[in-house]
Amino acid sequence: MSEKRPQQLYKIDLRKIDGNGDFSCPKCGALISPDDESEEVYTIIDTRMKGETLEELIITCNKCGSKIHIVGFLPQ
Numbered sequence: 001m002s003e004k005r006p007q008q009l010y011k012i013d014l015r016k017i018d019g020n021g022d023f024s025c026p027k028c029g030a031l032i033s034p035d036d037e038s039e040e041v042y043t044i045i046d047t048r049m050k051g052e053t054l055e056e057l058i059i060t061c062n063k064c065g066s067k068i069h070i071v072g073f074l075p076q
Contacts, residue, residue: 008065014072028064042068 010026017023021034025042032042041062048056057070 009067009069011069011071014070016072025061025064025066025068027066028061030061030063032059032061032068 042059044059046058054073059068
């Protein structure tokens with residue numbers, strides 16, 4: 001019987017990356033871009049709002065299956 005590995009969870013803070021929001025998947029390196037609306041590279045699985053402002057976006061990398069929590073949308 002093969003043992004199933006737990007899903008990898010990562011957190012990306014947009015305030016700590018350079019550029020326009022593009023970043024690589026922490027596990028497999030797939031380029032994740034906010035401009036990609038095709039859902040070929042990643043799939044949005046949940047959004048968390050604070051009032052009318054996006055607080056957190058949870059995506060799954062379609063290449064490796066990692067779950068990525070994206071934060072840093074709110075100004076501090």
